[in-house]
Amino acid sequence: MRIDESAYDRRRLRQWLAGEARADGVSRRDLLRLAAAAGVLTTLAGRPARAAADTPAPAPGIVKPVPPELFTIRGTNAETNWSALRGTGFHTPVDRFFVRNHTSTPRLDRDSWRLKVWGGGLRGAPGPDRAVEFGHDDLRRLPSVTLDAFVECAGNGRSHFTTQQGDTVTGTAWTLGAVGTARWRGVRLSRVLRLAGLTRHAVDLQPRGLDDAYVTGGTSLGRVRRPLPVAKALDDVILAYEMNGEPLPPDHGHPVRVLVPSWVGISHIKWVGDIEVSDRPLYSPWNTDFYRLFGPGHPPGGSAPLTRQTLKSAFETDAGAAFGAGARHRLTGRSWSGAGGIRHVDVSTDAGATWRRADLHDRPRAGVWSRWSLDWHPATSGPTALLARATDTAGRTQPDTTAPNTQGYLFDAVVRHPVTVLPPADRHGTPPGSGRPAAAAGPPPQVIGGASG
Structure with a gap:
């Protein structure tokens, strides 16, 4: 089933602006205040995004090593240095895959982890206290699917708005390294939803992570969560528990994450702990205040929530x-x-x-x-x-x-x-493209081989 994403976006935007959609855990008033504040901060900032050459700082909350030859640290995030990918093959090695964290990477036990599926879009309309639960072993007993897919932050390339176009923007000053392609293995979300009792009345579902609540501007927005249309969930979304043939590492969603092919990175919720399935449209701060387009050239209330990557x-x-x-x-x-x-x-x-x-x-x-x-x-x-x-x-x-x-x-x-x-x-014998004088002429370097799977 293919979803008409533009029609979905337009419909949800109208529902949000008309107050017909529900934003769990945060009042619509707070969300509008935060959205307005984001616009004000952008106007008053008056300074460009941080340059890519800024001195790296320690990476708080990231578990894996992030050495400077592989990553540029940006707050709680680690951006992959593109030169570190040369010769690595089609899939991004886990030790070079970028990290995007709103807070810190949690350390979760696979055996005690549970996925709770609940909401008015299921038979019996179970609430959070009466959710249908799946353990890690339950998911692994279901038929699995393996796919290659990139994950990319919606702000990837953000610094170039400033360095190339002179635009003032807010947010992490990624260059182009907030992207990676991996081979993911897991179970289709559609199968899990049907086992949980999905009904034809379901409209949206909202996965929520198990990382700490995100606090900004003095307001706690709760744990990271973002709605998906049911049609997309039934199409190609998986609950992934392996990455490049190994169990998911902590920084990339252990024990289970949501994988939403071709959509912006915020849709790929890491460390997923529960999924609300709703018979009403859902909204969260991550598609009202964040991950929409604001500013001149966009609607006064912002664009529809971002879906497909560019x-x-x-x-x-x-x-x-x-x-x-x-x-x-x-x-x-x-x-x-x-x-x-x-x-x-x-x-x-x-x-x-x-x-x-x-x-x-x-x-x-x-x-x-x-x-x-x-x-x-x-x-x-x-x-x-x-x-x-x-x-x-x-x-x-x-x-x-x-x-x-x-x-x-x-x-x-x-x-x-x-x-x-x-x-x-x-030229005195240093490698070409290294940031130092290039090597003397000689046999050309080998081209990376063909496609991997």
Whole structure:
């Protein structure tokens, strides 16, 4: 079953603005106050988002090691350095997968964990105190499904609103490293819902995490939760308990997380503890105050809640890297889209003056990225910018600019990746694209192999 997401968004937005939807745990008045405050803070901030080169700080609340050669720390989050993905294959290794936390990673026991499914969209309309429960072993006894899918924060690329367009935005100053593709294994959410007694009256469902309550502006918004339309839940959503063939690590949702292919990262609730199934529209702070588009060019009350991800490309090399003139270099990168597979990628090595078609190394598939490469033989020295522009199977192409919004979501413009070409005499054996002088000419590096599964 495919959901018409634009129609769903328009309908839910009308219901929210008319006061016909329910926002669990937080009053509509508080949500509107927080939304207004977000707009005011954006207007008064008067300063750009933090630059990507800011000095990393310790990562509070993250369990796995986050060394600086792999990650850039941004508050409670860890952004993957793209140069750390070069040569790693199709799936992002767990030790390099970005971390997005609202609070801290909880340490949960798999054997005592329970998923509670409840609400007016189930037979008997069980309340939270009479939920249908599933343990970890219960889920593993059900038929499993394995899929490749990327997870990406809606604010990925946010810093480029400022650095490329001069827009003032709020939120974590991600560059492009808040994304990763993994092989996930779990059980279809549709099967669990039907076992719990799903009825034809169900409209929305709302997974909630088991991490600590999120407090902002002096208001506790409760645990992270975000509604999904039942039609999407019955389509392709899974409750995942494995990542790249191993049990989910703590930072990525152990013991079970929600995996919503192609949708913004906030939909993929980690450490899920309960799911409300409602016969009425549901709202939470994470689709009223957050994860909607506010600002000039958007409706006065904000856009509809964000669903499907946008289109992006990234190079697997550090910004500011140096390459040697007169040598051949292999540029590599990845492109992805929430609307379909990647049809082709064009690359410019002269700041957009000319473009060449890159070689794709993965077939176009929805919900995952495609790797690509291009040989480059720079003839002259000096600063330049690398650009990558993807086109997906839905016919979308990355634009030159993205319409701004105050919270910096869904940046999809072509990113200017600054590099320097050094004169041949300055090349003294350091690796190309390393951020230091590039290596002398020699055999080209090996291209990453074909698609993984």
